[in-house]
Amino acid sequence: MVSLAEKMAANIDASAFSKATELKKRLWFTVMALIVFRLGTFIPLPGIDPHILADIFARNANGILGMFNMFAGGALERMTIFALNIMPYISASIILQLGQSVVPSLAALKKEGEAGHRKITHYTKMLTVLITIIQGYGIAVGLEGMTGSAGLSAVINPGFVFKFTTIVSLVGGTMFIVWLGDQITSRGVGNGSSLIITVGIIANIPSALAKTFELGRVGSMSLFVMIMLFVMVLVLIYTIVFVERAQRKITIQYPKRQMGMRMMSAENSHLPLKINPTGVIPPIFASSLLLLPITIANFASENGPSWVQTLSQLLGHGQPLYLFLYAALIVFFAFFYTAVVFNPEETAENLKKHGGFIAGIRPGKNTGEYLDYVITRLTVLGAVYLVALCTLPEILISKLSVPFVLGGTTLLIVVQVTMDFVGQLQSHLIAYQYEGLIKKAALANRKRK
Numbered sequence: 001m002v003s004l005a006e007k008m009a010a011n012i013d014a015s016a017f018s019k020a021t022e023l024k025k026r027l028w029f030t031v032m033a034l035i036v037f038r039l040g041t042f043i044p045l046p047g048i049d050p051h052i053l054a055d056i057f058a059r060n061a062n063g064i065l066g067m068f069n070m071f072a073g074g075a076l077e078r079m080t081i082f083a084l085n086i087m088p089y090i091s092a093s094i095i096l097q098l099g100q101s102v103v104p105s106l107a108a109l110k111k112e113g114e115a116g117h118r119k120i121t122h123y124t125k126m127l128t129v130l131i132t133i134i135q136g137y138g139i140a141v142g143l144e145g146m147t148g149s150a151g152l153s154a155v156i157n158p159g160f161v162f163k164f165t166t167i168v169s170l171v172g173g174t175m176f177i178v179w180l181g182d183q184i185t186s187r188g189v190g191n192g193s194s195l196i197i198t199v200g201i202i203a204n205i206p207s208a209l210a211k212t213f214e215l216g217r218v219g220s221m222s223l224f225v226m227i228m229l230f231v232m233v234l235v236l237i238y239t240i241v242f243v244e245r246a247q248r249k250i251t252i253q254y255p256k257r258q259m260g261m262r263m264m265s266a267e268n269s270h271l272p273l274k275i276n277p278t279g280v281i282p283p284i285f286a287s288s289l290l291l292l293p294i295t296i297a298n299f300a301s302e303n304g305p306s307w308v309q310t311l312s313q314l315l316g317h318g319q320p321l322y323l324f325l326y327a328a329l330i331v332f333f334a335f336f337y338t339a340v341v342f343n344p345e346e347t348a349e350n351l352k353k354h355g356g357f358i359a360g361i362r363p364g365k366n367t368g369e370y371l372d373y374v375i376t377r378l379t380v381l382g383a384v385y386l387v388a389l390c391t392l393p394e395i396l397i398s399k400l401s402v403p404f405v406l407g408g409t410t411l412l413i414v415v416q417v418t419m420d421f422v423g424q425l426q427s428h429l430i431a432y433q434y435e436g437l438i439k440k441a442a443l444a445n446r447k448r449k
Contacts, residue, residue: 023189023428030188033180034199040082040176041075041200045169047162048079048143052154056146075200079143081173084135085200086193089178090288092127094333096120097340128178129171136170137163189428190421194280198417201410236393236408240415243385244279247272248378250371252356269356271347273375276382278337280416283390283409285337286329290322323394327387334383344371386412 044050057077075082100106100120109116140163146154155162177196184192212229215221249270314321348368357363361370389408 026189030184033184037196041080043081045079046165047156049154049156052152053079056154081169084170084174086177086196087288088131088174089128091131092124094285096124132171132174133167136167140166189424194417198414201414236411237415240412243275246275254356273378275378278334280413281337282330282333282386285333286326323391327391330386331383335379338379342375344368
């Protein structure tokens, strides 16, 4: 069945695409929604002097703020209503998922099916509002304390009104992005949240390339280093595609059995386990959790106490403390999210119910232990791969002052989301082609009769 699907996917032609009117509507909806998102990244917060803000951000562009500005598609640099992007929603999702492992009431909601899922989604959005209010207040206070090179404040009229309007604008912008991501997921193609983050990264690629070439033009970067940098990017893309497609296939055997009035012959199948089953989730979750304390530390370091300034420097991009925290969070979420998406005991029980077993392993508990053994070791490989991919290029980039968009984290997100998007697109096209074949077969049967 898999080989047939692969053959059909390879033979999809333009005629199949022209008949897929629903898919066209989904694609157009996705494109228009992403255009609306990009337009929102240029709507500034009220009460901020853009020239002084640009001067302040230029002094911190090589720090961690530059990285999160990349995730926001430049909205943080311009301090727009979409400055926080979808990061508060991701942080809320992390907290709720962690809570499901600790709080019995949340764990019970998870088992209620669709109704429980709707309640958890509602709680996640409420928590998103709370997190956005906290981050919005921190940004407002930080902006009031910021001054440009001429000593002028970035805020035109500091005070309660500015804080209130900033918080309301950021909450409204963030919740609109959450709603837009949900609409893309349900009415478009691909995962809305992932596509929004990816579009923000892709939007910064032209300016990042221009900055890189400018470094070469002024002599800050040699031609050899530039060539090696782009070779590194190509190697990273190849590595990402290779690892994300790699699978550990466990052979599942089904003995001869009777189903209803039919006798089914013995057959073999495969249980595919990816080396990196979590995809881009660990880096995104890790970046989201680091966003709040690092943003506050950077803003407070302008006129804050000495220990805050020291902490801000230690959490700078490419610094040991930042890299350690980033790597530790990636490893944690790699194991945590694998446990969320794959349950060895449940999988073993399902195999037992359908008569399947792994050669040399007894069904039931022993099968669950074996699957847990395999997935744990695959997760270790996946975690090491993610840490190396996301931290090693960051060290090199921080030393060379290269834009963040050429780093391992951003390449992983862009390549992984693109692969998922193309996979969903092919699934839609295959479904339409199957439908066309069924109609042709039914028509041929009618003519024979």
